[in-house]
Amino acid sequence: MKRMRSILLALTSIVATVKAAAAVEISVLYPQPYLYQAPIEEIVKKFAEKRPDIQIKLLAPTKNYEEAASAVLRSAIAGGMPDVVFNGTNLMHLFVDRKLAVSLDGFVGAEKEWNKQGYVPGMVSTGVVNGQLYGLPFALSTPIMYVNVDLLKRAGGSPDALPQTWPAVLDLAQKITNKEAGIDGSYLLWTTTGNYLWQELLFTHGGEMVSSDGKSVGFDTPAGLKTFEVLHDLVTQGGMENLTDEQATQAFIAGRIGLFFCSSARVNSFTKQIGNRFELRTAPFPSPMPDSKVVSGGATMMIFAKDAEKQAAAWEFIKFAAGPVGQTIMVRHIGYMPSNRIAIDTPEMLGNFYRDNPNMRTAITQLPRATRWLGFPGSNSLKAIQVIYDGMESVVAGRVAPKEALDRSATQIQALLPK
CATH class of the missing domain: 3.40.190.10 (Periplasmic binding protein-like II)
Structure with missing residues (x-):
């Protein structure tokens, strides 16, 4: 046997x-x-x-x-x-x-x-x-706004009337900001892969990345300028610090940032890590137009x-x-x-x-309202993405004005597009 x-x-x-x-x-x-x-x-x-x-x-x-x-x-x-x-x-x-x-x-x-x-x-x-x-x-995913309701209420805001435009965001972020207490009013995760949030700012303002034939930059416009101006305003008016992704994420989880803008991909992660530390709400990404495109x-x-x-x-x-x-x-x-x-x-x-x-x-x-997440055409797509990163970083760090960042980015990317 x-x-x-x-x-x-x-x-x-x-x-x-x-x-x-x-x-x-x-x-x-x-x-x-x-x-x-x-x-x-x-x-x-x-x-x-x-x-x-x-x-x-x-x-x-x-x-x-x-x-x-x-x-x-x-x-x-x-x-x-x-x-x-x-x-x-x-x-x-x-x-x-x-x-x-x-x-x-x-x-x-x-x-x-x-x-x-x-x-x-x-x-x-x-x-x-x-x-x-x-x-x-x-x-x-689509970009959304994450809200620390506790900080919102302390600033006199209402979770049932969340800001829907950037002027309203900046107004609320100013009220939330308390640098002495280590509280920042806002943070936009501009380092997100593939210029994701930059595209969101561009498309919600009615802009385009490139021309229809893919041979010319399409963001050298008022809409393109807005992408850098929003970042500049968040820093100068909205209490946003020049933080890395990890630093900003940990600060938000710890309850030190009021309004956080990034992909909806982090809802579960934020919910679990925040726990009972404060009440978390999500809301649509701010836009000057209610029917604007949203990057998916x-x-x-x-x-x-x-x-x-x-x-x-x-x-x-x-x-x-x-x-x-x-x-x-x-x-x-x-x-x-x-x-x-x-x-x-x-x-x-x-x-x-x-x-x-x-x-x-x-x-x-x-x-x-979803529209496609795009890449710059041609073999230099990855280099073009880096150009936009560099432009955003220079604005967030306060080294250049939004218009200069736009002009420099448009010139460099034009040289990278297919002829």
């Missing part, structure tokens, strides 16, 4: 080894581990339960989308590109133009009843480049595998991550918007979650 048990155990081990050997392994690269690590690891675990024939190898994450893009471009030259990459939606053209990314149209066409799997068409469309689908949305961007999943078997396995993984289970996991970990209708409508998935978490609903209310 003991011998029979040993034989069975040995056979079981052999079968498991054979199955593991037969499994297709795909490598996956993602950025911003402070946001994505927990949900992606849980999704990988759930996916393994459903598809043990596909093994997911998570590569060391990068700091941001730009670093992920650079890693892909380097590996395209040296060899060994990741099979799946979570890229910023604003950088997709870099890989499409170089013919590195795999079109997903064929996979979608082969799916039975694709339209019944819950993928929201408008959000899926963010993965379209040059008329073809190259990415499935994993996590999309985030991570899209792209396939770079060249082997057909790996491509098929990669498709199964990104489809799962964008599906009801994957999107439920993602939203419960971070504050991005789900791209799957089944997850949104099912009570035990996200239906009850949104009912019980009103701060999470703010981003979704802005969806009717």
Whole structure:
């Protein structure tokens, strides 16, 4: 009997080894581990339960989308590109133009009843480049305003009448600011990857990044000037300090900043870290026009595998991550918007979650005004992003006036655009 048990155990081990050997392994690269690590690891675990024939190898994450893009471009030259990459939606053209990314149209066409799997068409469309689908949305967000209600009330404000325009924001921020007590009225996270908040300021003021043919800067306008003026005014009137992302985040969590402007991706993180320290509210991003455009961007999943078997396995993984289970996991970990209708409508998935978490609903209310998160065209896109960063930093640090920052940025980026 003991011998029979040993034989069975040995056979079981052999079968498991054979199955593991037969499994297709795909490598996956993602950025911003402070946001994505927990949900992606849980999704990988759930996916393994459903598809043990596909093994997911998570590569060391990068700091941001730009670093992920650079890693892909380097590996395209040296060899060994990741099979799946979570890229910023604003950088997709870099890989499409170089013919590195795999079109997903064929996979979608082969799916039975694709339209019944819950993928929201408008959000899926963010993965379209040059008329073809190259990415499935994993996590999309809109910029919002986070409010320390305790500081707001002390300044005489009302949580039921939050500021909707920048003049109103500056007025309230001035009242909240108390430098002697270490309280800053406001902070706008201008360092966000891909000039995300700069684009939001530009689009809400009716501006454009580039001309329709992509060969000329489009922000050398009053709307473009406003992007730098808002930053300048937040520093000079709104009590904003020149802090790093980490410093500003910790200051807000500690209750030392009244109004904080950044992506809705941080709702869950802020809620958990703030706890009972103060009452947190979220509100739409300020705008001079109620119907202005709101930037919707985030991570899209792209396939770079060249082997057909790996491509098929990669498709199964990104489809799962964008599906009801994957999107439920993602939203419960971070504050991005789900791209799957089944997850949104099912009570035990996200239906009850949104009912019980009103701060999470703010981003979704802005969806009717959503516009795409863009990248500068051409091969110098990453350099152009850095130019905008440098311009914003020079204004926040008080080294140059908004007009000079605008002129310098426009001149430098014009030289980087396709001729």
